[in-house]
Amino acid sequence: MTNRSLPRLLQAPAVLLLLVWMLVPLSITLYFSFIRYVLNSLRKPEWTKPALSNWRGFGNYEFVLNNKDFILAIQNSLLIVCSILILTVIFGVLIAVLINKTFMGRGVVRVLLISPFFVMPAVNAVLWINMILDPVLGLQGLAVAGINEVIDGLRNLPILGGFFSMWPELEPISFRATQTSAYAVITMVTWQWTPFAVLIFMTSLQSEDQQQKEAAVLDGAGTWSQFRFLTLPHLARPIAIVVMIQAIFHLSLYAEIEIVSRGNGNKNLPYLIGEFANNNIGAASATGIFAVILANIVAIFLLRMIGKTLMD
Amino acid sequence: MGRIVLNNVTKSFGETQVIPPLDLTIEDGEFAVFVGPSGCGKSTLLRMIAGLEDLTSGQIEIDGDDVTQVPPSKRGLAMVFQSYALYPHMTVRKNIAFPLRMEGMDQSEIDKKVEAAAKSLNLSDYLDRKPAALSGGQRQRVAIGRAIVRNPSAFLFDEPLSNLDAALRVGMRLEISEMHESMKTTMIYVTHDQVEAMTMADKIVVLQAGVIEQVGTPLELYHTPRNVFVAGFIGSPKMNIFSGSEAEKLGAHTAGIRPEHIDIDLSGGTWKGTVGVAEHLGSDTFVHVHDTALGDLVTVRIAGDVAVKHGDTIYLTPQMDKIHKFDEQGLRV
Numbered sequence: 001m002t003n004r005s006l007p008r009l010l011q012a013p014a015v016l017l018l019l020v021w022m023l024v025p026l027s028i029t030l031y032f033s034f035i036r037y038v039l040n041s042l043r044k045p046e047w048t049k050p051a052l053s054n055w056r057g058f059g060n061y062e063f064v065l066n067n068k069d070f071i072l073a074i075q076n077s078l079l080i081v082c083s084i085l086i087l088t089v090i091f092g093v094l095i096a097v098l099i100n101k102t103f104m105g106r107g108v109v110r111v112l113l114i115s116p117f118f119v120m121p122a123v124n125a126v127l128w129i130n131m132i133l134d135p136v137l138g139l140q141g142l143a144v145a146g147i148n149e150v151i152d153g154l155r156n157l158p159i160l161g162g163f164f165s166m167w168p169e170l171e172p173i174s175f176r177a178t179q180t181s182a183y184a185v186i187t188m189v190t191w192q193w194t195p196f197a198v199l200i201f202m203t204s205l206q207s208e209d210q211q212q213k214e215a216a217v218l219d220g221a222g223t224w225s226q227f228r229f230l231t232l233p234h235l236a237r238p239i240a241i242v243v244m245i246q247a248i249f250h251l252s253l254y255a256e257i258e259i260v261s262r263g264n265g266n267k268n269l270p271y272l273i274g275e276f277a278n279n280n281i282g283a284a285s286a287t288g289i290f291a292v293i294l295a296n297i298v299a300i301f302l303l304r305m306i307g308k309t310l311m312d
Numbered sequence: 313m314g315r316i317v318l319n320n321v322t323k324s325f326g327e328t329q330v331i332p333p334l335d336l337t338i339e340d341g342e343f344a345v346f347v348g349p350s351g352c353g354k355s356t357l358l359r360m361i362a363g364l365e366d367l368t369s370g371q372i373e374i375d376g377d378d379v380t381q382v383p384p385s386k387r388g389l390a391m392v393f394q395s396y397a398l399y400p401h402m403t404v405r406k407n408i409a410f411p412l413r414m415e416g417m418d419q420s421e422i423d424k425k426v427e428a429a430a431k432s433l434n435l436s437d438y439l440d441r442k443p444a445a446l447s448g449g450q451r452q453r454v455a456i457g458r459a460i461v462r463n464p465s466a467f468l469f470d471e472p473l474s475n476l477d478a479a480l481r482v483g484m485r486l487e488i489s490e491m492h493e494s495m496k497t498t499m500i501y502v503t504h505d506q507v508e509a510m511t512m513a514d515k516i517v518v519l520q521a522g523v524i525e526q527v528g529t530p531l532e533l534y535h536t537p538r539n540v541f542v543a544g545f546i547g548s549p550k551m552n553i554f555s556g557s558e559a560e561k562l563g564a565h566t567a568g569i570r571p572e573h574i575d576i577d578l579s580g581g582t583w584k585g586t587v588g589v590a591e592h593l594g595s596d597t598f599v600h601v602h603d604t605a606l607g608d609l610v611t612v613r614i615a616g617d618v619a620v621k622h623g624d625t626i627y628l629t630p631q632m633d634k635i636h637k638f639d640e641q642g643l644r645v
Contacts, residue, residue, distance in 0.1 A: 214364050215397035219411035219458070220385035229410070233401040 026292070032285035033060050039279050050281075060286035064276075069267050070287075074294060077268040080186055081250045081298070085243055087190040092197025092242065093235060097227070099198075100205045110202070117195040125259035128188040135172035144172040178265025185256045185266065193249075197242045204238040205231070240306035247302055251295055269294060314375065314388075314465035314498030315340045316361060321370035323356055323522075330356055331522035333370065338466075338500060338515070340375075343492050346502045347509040348519035348545070354502045355470055357519070361500065362391050362468050374465060385414075390459035391468040394475060396451045398443040398458075404430070405439040408457045429457045449480045456491070466498035473508065485511060506546055510534070518542050540642040543568050549598060549613060551636070554606040558583075564637030564645060571598070571613035573634035576620070581627030585610065590620050601628060 036047045036054040047054055064070055099109060119127070132139045147170055154164040175184035208231065216226050254270045257263060263271045269291040276284035316338040323331040331353050338344045346354040359365040361372060363384030371380050379387050390411075398407050405426055412422045430436045433453045443451055452472060459467055469488070473481045489512050492499050503509055509516050510530045518525040518533065518541070526538040530546075537543035543551050551568045559567040575581070576599065585604035590597060599612045599620055612628060620626060637645045 209395070209397065211393045211395050211397040212399060215391065215393060215458075216399075216410075217364065218362060218384050218389070218391050219462070220414035221410075225414060229402075230399065233399075236401070 029285045029288050029292075032281055033289050034058075035282055036060075037281040037285075039281060056282065060282040061289075063283050064286045064290065067272075067283075069272055069275075070290075072265075073267045073269050073272040074290075076182055076266060077251060077294065078298075080182060080189075080253060080268060081247055083186045084189050084193065084250050085246055087186070088193045088197045088246060089239055089242060091190070091194045092201050093232075093239075095194065095198045096201035096205055097231065100202065113198055114195045116192050117199070119192060121192070121255040122259060124188055124192050125185075125256040128191070129175060129184060129260050133173075133175040133184055133187070135174045141172050144170050176261050176264070178261070181257075181261035181264065181266040184260050185253065188256055188260075189250065189253065193246060196246070200238045200242050201235055204235055208234050243306060244302060247298055248295075251291075251298065314338075315373075316466060316498065316500070317373040318357075318361070319371040319373070321357075321360065321372065322368045323353070323360060323365065324368045329368075329522070331360075334522070334524060336517065336524065336527070338498060340498055341496045343489075343499045343501065343512060343514045344517060345509040345513035345515070346500065346517045346519055347504065347506055348525075350504055352519045353522035354504075354519050356522075358391075358468055358470055358500060358502045362389055363387050388465040389468055390462045390464035390466075391470065392452075392455045392459050392472045394471040396443070396455040396475075398451055398454055400443055403440050403442055404435060404446070404454050404457075407443065407454055408461055411458060411462045425461045426457075429461045432460070433457050448476050449484060452476065452484060453487075456488075464497070466500060469499065469501040471502055471504070473503070473505075481508075488512065507548060510546070516546075518545060536644065537636060538644055540566055540568070540638050543636055543638070549611045552606065552610050556607075558605050559637075562635060562637060565640045566638040566642065568636040568638070569630045569634060571611040572615075573631045574610070574612045575629045575631065576612055576614060576618070577627045577629065578624075579627065581629040583610070583628040585626060585628060587620050587622055587624040587626060589622065590618075592617055599626070601626065604628065 032050060034056060035050060035052065036044075036056045036059075037050045038044075038047050041047050095113065099106060099113065103109075116124075130138065135141045135144075151164055151167055151170075155161050157164065173180055175181055212230055213226060216230055221229065251268075252270050253268060254274065257266060257268060257271050258274075260266070263275065267275070269287060273284045273287045273291065276287055318334060318336040320333045320335060321331065322329065322333050334357075346357060348354050356365060360367055363379070363382065367380055371378055373379065374387060374389075399410065402410065408426045408429055409422045412425060417425075426439070427436070430439055433456060435450065435453055435457060438446060438450060438454075443454065446454065452475075455472070472488070473484055476484060485508060488499075488501075492512075501508075501512060513530055515527060516530055516533055517527050520541055525545075526533060526542045528536075533542060533546045537546060540553060544553055547570055549571045551570045552574075553566060553568040555566040559565060583604045583606060585601035588600040588602045588609070590599045594617060595615070597614045597616070597618045597620070599614065599618070601610045601612060602608070604610050610628065639645050
């Protein structure tokens with residue numbers, strides 16, 4: 001045995017495991033996406049078993065592409081992922097910089113800040129949609145009703161009343177309605193994942209070189225310049241990590257969408273797959289392949305953008 | 313211009329006073345070195361001059377203006393840090409240009425100044441590299457370049473050579489000295505290495521526990537140390553300091569003799585002793601002598617190579633006019 005083959009041999013089990021782990025599900029999905037395969041069919045009982053004789057070619061793909069929800073699902077996937085990424089990074093950086101200063105009770109504040117991350121996604125969605133965003137019983141409904149009441153009271157004022165009576169009655173927003181449910185999902189996931197960003201940025205800020213900051217102070221850099229030219233570049237790498245990890249997680253968002261609107265007008269690709277998988281495994285698999293392609297496109301973009309900062 | 317005056321300056325961290333009231337004047341164009349053991353407050357003092365630490369009380373003047381409340385960037389000082397404190401994601405060019413950019417200078421003028429500074433520091437070939445791709449000495453030069461372009465009234469150096477290896481340190485020491493000769497700008501240099509202090513300084517400020525023990529030229533400190541601490545701190549190898557009966561014979565509470573001011577003889581002399589370790593450097597021989605009347609260990613420095621080895625019995629004779637005498641308070645008599 002040569003020197004080179006021994007390490008390879010020792011690596012082989014791990015590589016093999018990974019290959020099996022990835023390739024088997026992918027191949028089965030590919031296979032299913034090219035055949036007619038449904039869970040339940042009284043008319044065509046032969047389709048309920050996966051078999052090569054049920055070959056459909058690109059028929060499943062055509063069926064998915066012609067589905068009215070498909071384009072919406074892709075748009076929604078991208079909208080939700082990108083919005084969450086941008087919001088969590090911005091809030092994460094701001095909060096991390098804010099709590100990087102020493103103040104009374106910093107430890108408690110940090111624990112409280114991290115805690116949303118420990119809430120289960122489904123619980124998070126139920127809490128937000130029922131207790132906060134609900135137009136009648138939620139915080140939103142109560143707040144809008146309260147403001148309306150105050151304005152109502154002001155209308156009876158002797159002189160200014162005329163001015164206030166020109167104000168419209170505020171309408172609470174229903175986040176279960178088709179157009180707005182995506183925003184509800186973005187809001188609640190941002191709330192849940194900002195702590196993750198804060199946590200990563202916070203640890204990174206602690207490793208920031210204080211002498212560099214002092215040098216910058218002597219060089220005449222103000223607070224903003226220090227943030228722009230020292231802190232932000234220092235955070236480039238953790239931002240890259242946060243964006244990567246979150247992109248992977250949020251492309252497969254499901255529980256929040258299910259709970260907020262049951263996919264009503266707000267489907268993403270995983271949700272569409274779930275709907276197809278109620279019966280049509282072939283179409284679900286084809287959508288799955290589209291999801292893989294989308295994820296790869298997103299990954300390539302992210303790697304291009306972020307890989308640069310990681311390489312430096 | 314850069315005449316720096318400290319008036320009654322103090323610094324406390326909470327309850328502990330690290331710098332008791334202190335007065336010091338550094339003349340324009342002077343190369344002043346703050347030297348002392350670690351924790352003596354020399355870096356704190358420098359940071360107070362730079363404005364990175366607030367004064368607890370007292371006043372700092374630069375060129376006659378009270379700058380005690382002036383923010384660091386407005387004091388017209390430039391500082392070189394021990395860790396270089398280069399901005400890691402910027403190229404050398406951008407690092408050197410940073411203070412000028414913060415001033416809002418024209419890009420063309422910035423380029424001119426950066427090129428000039430880089431040329432004087434032999435950095436022209438490295439302008440587009442990042443600090444990570446430079447050696448320690450080159451990084452140090454970039455840090456100096458960043459200080460030079462600001463055209464400050466004084467340079468502050470905080471142990472700038474501590475992170476370099478011995479050979480480079482000697483080289484950079486010369487470069488900084490030459491820089492001072494050609495620029496004639498006030499420089500304040502903090503170090504714990506008394507060799508750096510002796511070789512570079514116009515004026516050495518010896519500090520211990522926040523107190524100035526002595527201020528003077530290197531040779532003043534060498535020839536007439538004001539007290540036992542300065543006597544022991546300045547000079548390498550260290551002065552042999554002894555008290556007790558041998559000191560009383562000389563009419564002092566404590567006495568000291570530098571290793572280079574002791575003669576040895578194999579047959580007879582003032583003090584008898586046994587050779588412990590003899591370090592042969594070629595140009596010099598350091599002989600460590602045990603079991604003398606002076607106490608534990610006496611170091612002797614002999615020019616040239618002397619054939620003594622471990623276990624030899626030798627006799628030591630001090631050059632009487634080179635003996636330093638101190639009273640009970642440790643002050644020079």
